[in-house]
Amino acid sequence: MYAFDYQKAKSVADAAAALAKNPDAKALAGGQSLIAAMKLRLAAPQALVDLGSIAELRGIKADGKHLVIGAMTRHSEVVFSGDVKKAIPALAHLAGEIGDRMVRNMGTLGGSIAHNDPAADYPAAVLGLGATVETNKRKVAADDFFKGIYETALEPGELVTSVSFPIPKRAGYVKFKQPASRFALVGVFVAETGSGVRVAVTGASPCVFRVPEMEKALASKFAPESVANIKLPAKGLNSDIHASPEYRAHLVTVMAKRAVQAALG
Amino acid sequence: MFVRSPHAHARIRKVDLAKAAKAPGVLAVYTGEDIAKAGINGLPCGWLITDVNGQPMKEPPYPVLAQGKARYVGDRVAVVIAETYNQAKDAAERVEVDYEVLPAVVDAAAARKQGAPAIHDIAPDNTCYVWALGDKAKVDDAFKAAAHVTKLEFVNNRLIPNAIEPRSAIGAYSRADDNYTLYVTSQNPHVERLLMTAFVLGLPEHKVRVVAPDVGGGFGSKIYLYGEDVVVTWASRQVNRPIKWTAERVESFMSDAHGRDHVTTAELALDKDGKFLAMRVHTAANLGAYLSTFASCIPTILYATLLAGQYTTPQIYCEVTAVFTNTAPVDAYRGAGRPEATYVVERLVETAAREMKIDPAEIRRRNFIKSFPYQTPVALMYDTGDYQATLDAALKLGDVAGFAKRKEEAAKRGRLRGLGYSCYIEACGIAPSNVAGALGARAGLFEAGEVRVHPTGKVTVFTGSHSHGQGHETTFAQVVASRLGIPVEDVDIVHGDTSKILFGMGTYGSRSLAVGGTAIVKAVDKVIAKGRKIAAHLMEAAEADVEFAEGVFKVSGTDKQVPFAQVALTAYVPHNYPLDKLEPGLNENAFYDPTNFTFPAGSYVCEVEVDPETGRTTIESFVAVDDFGKVINPMIVAGQVHGGLTQGIGQALLEGCRYDPETGQLVTGTMSDYCLPRAGDVPSFRLDTRETPCTHNPLGVKGCGEAGAIGAPAALINAITDAIGVREVPMPATAETVWRALASQKAA
């Protein structure tokens, strides 16, 4: 790790100001991605602005229609939250599938979606539920938020403050873990919401994406067999030592089927 | 901080140290040129293998810092010594190396092809040796007469050891007494010292102390003398400071010696009743870029000699071609040659049984060795065993009778259930020095022990064996305490320091209790013998009339007795003592050179379920019934078996080192790409033991450290192939691999 300056932000405004002043500064949330990259000297920010003690970024609120989760809410808080379990149990389940206990106790929702690792779990829920990402500047619809590999709609210095998830009729998330890292080799989030069915896939390609064909089939009948024969083309899917594009394409179908099953309970 | 080559194969045109030398905190920077100038030799190989053409194996130089060329990703090119580790790391980034990148070759088959890049000048075809064991003509004849031949081709996947504690070394030179001390994560400090002083640095052995305290795991990877150890020792004198180096995990991945990496074609000839007639095996073994300390004997002496397994196969021929590649050096890793051999034998046997429609347990029974001692056609003489007993126990413990029902029930849940066996044997207690010497070993393989009885009757034991997680402190203390009839708390075990222990060959090859323990027993017996003389004097009895039992010397047939502690005190306060005949003191040492190997063996039964939609395998049951001879500490033995099985399961299901075939980059260079088994990946093991005591050591023990890693992979792959009905699934049997095997089987 290279040496860096450290600053503890007191408020969102404070953090935003610090980041605006120094283009080589980075926000620090749970550090589970950022610190690891710094240790390997792959990332070398000149300064870190720690969001850890900003109270307004933390917490879970449910109002019957929406579940709003603060950016600095730890994965484990989502896992154990009664509100989340009641409103969107699939989301609590998803958070419980992230990494290990230590990672879940540190990692945050905001950090995860800002980082937008192609194999991260949260992006599947955010896109699959059609959530809205709130930043210190604006509101961004999930469909417009995730742009590409490690790329989002966030502008330099812009901070995620919370994510507002519409509460669906039912939802399910099933993940096939990459055996070594336990990130998603393929993860599929399926939700039946007031505005239709959404299917979001993570791990399979450089960025989380929706599968309109599956959404259509599920809209006419929300049942596993509706997606069982929908196959994605392998072309363009991720290829690495852990899985070929063909296998990932195959897993999308299997995981989608199982996610629907999970949503049906 | 070591500057390591980012290229798999590159000529080093120039190393510019100017910027690094000026970086803050830097004390010194050295390259291979400095090492050569200082007259430091390359790292030696401890075992000479003779090629089939009678020539010695090719031994290219293995410089401690690369000279002229870098030969694998991670090869040490320079070292930066600074006040702090971070300063050294910063400075290392300023070392400018001008590389001319050369084409690289990473797998054994490709390295032997015409036109493959030559890694060492003295081995233009990249071949270290071609070696063979057995009577080829007789084997070929037996194959011609066979009713059935089973042939398999497979890869025994390369593994990266990953001990919890990374390699670490502190070199410290003292000007006051011109002594060096090396604190190092070594499994055999005396061997490390001998190799480093006599062969590499040319230092007087008595001026170098090597200390390897309780080391955090080794699995073989810390047997060897590494360049880092040599550099910190030598450089500590140049900079006149202690120098510390600890590998980062990424360095461990790329620079610790790796294990396995065989490409094998194996054939088994059988008669119409399933009796084995002959076995023929051709293996290409990847040695990596340089010859590590024991690299040459692993795919030969520790491999081909085990191909008889538990069976009476009368003729066996094995030919091994050992090859250099642009990869990390490959050497012994838990099991070392024997897992590869067991995999060959047990995959062949299981496949043959299926092809001939004979129950796989039955075909083994028909071929088991039943009378001992047994001379195999591949040089070993098994002293004892009861393979039928371990197999029967395993069948029962695994409820094999109920398997069909479980398979049916699994099918209802959409799962494919499979059953696989593995009946392994290994040669441990390494080794009779004369036999090893005849086979090319350049060292003796005895062990040393010393038993120091203090005046109060408390005991300190010094052993040349080394403990890096095996619990020798407990087991050895038990052995000594029970032999002397004193409480186990009264015995301390000291290991891992050349200044305290008279000599030692260290710990590997499941040898510690069988060889090191026996040396201790011999020393204890000398203590008792001397004690008997002292006791006889105290009790005014004839020495022949004095018995020793449960910590008390007694005159037989009388009530005269003296306890051990009193004898000890007398030895050190010799007021009433036969000083004319006997020296005072009670301190004995012993060397033990075994007369044979020991032969632990066992039967493993594994049951898996495969999810046919994803290809994912789960282990539903794993039964291991082992015969380790006498068991001294059942809990430690179970722990060793658990660990070994987990590593064996890791090899079969999860682990596989991968280098990019074009660039030679290490693709599995971190924990997030190299999959080590975790607790959730293994089932709750069901273990049992059977005892046929070893016939040639006083404890009757055989060794248990590697068995699990040796026997498990074949059991698992046999179970998976059974579940999905295919002949072959490569290791590691990842979900995609199994899914593909299922798909091709459906297509066929």
Ligand SMILES: Cc1cc2nc3c(=O)[nH]c(=O)nc-3n(C[C@H](O)[C@H](O)[C@H](O)COP(=O)(O)OP(=O)(O)OC[C@H]3O[C@@H](n4cnc5c(N)ncnc54)[C@H](O)[C@@H]3O)c2cc1C
């Ligand atoms: C061993 C291990 C296993 C893991 N397994 C999984 C897994 O299975 N699934 C999974 O999804 N993830 C996994 N993770 C990643 C984990 O979920 C991380 O916590 C997450 O990716 C990043 O969140 P963080 O809070 O740690 O962010 P940090 O690491 O602190 O930051 C990540 C990036 O986001 C930026 N950032 C942070 N917060 C904000 C914000 N509010 N607004 C704008 N930018 C911000 C930072 O500047 C940085 O660039 C794993 C991590 C580890 C170490």
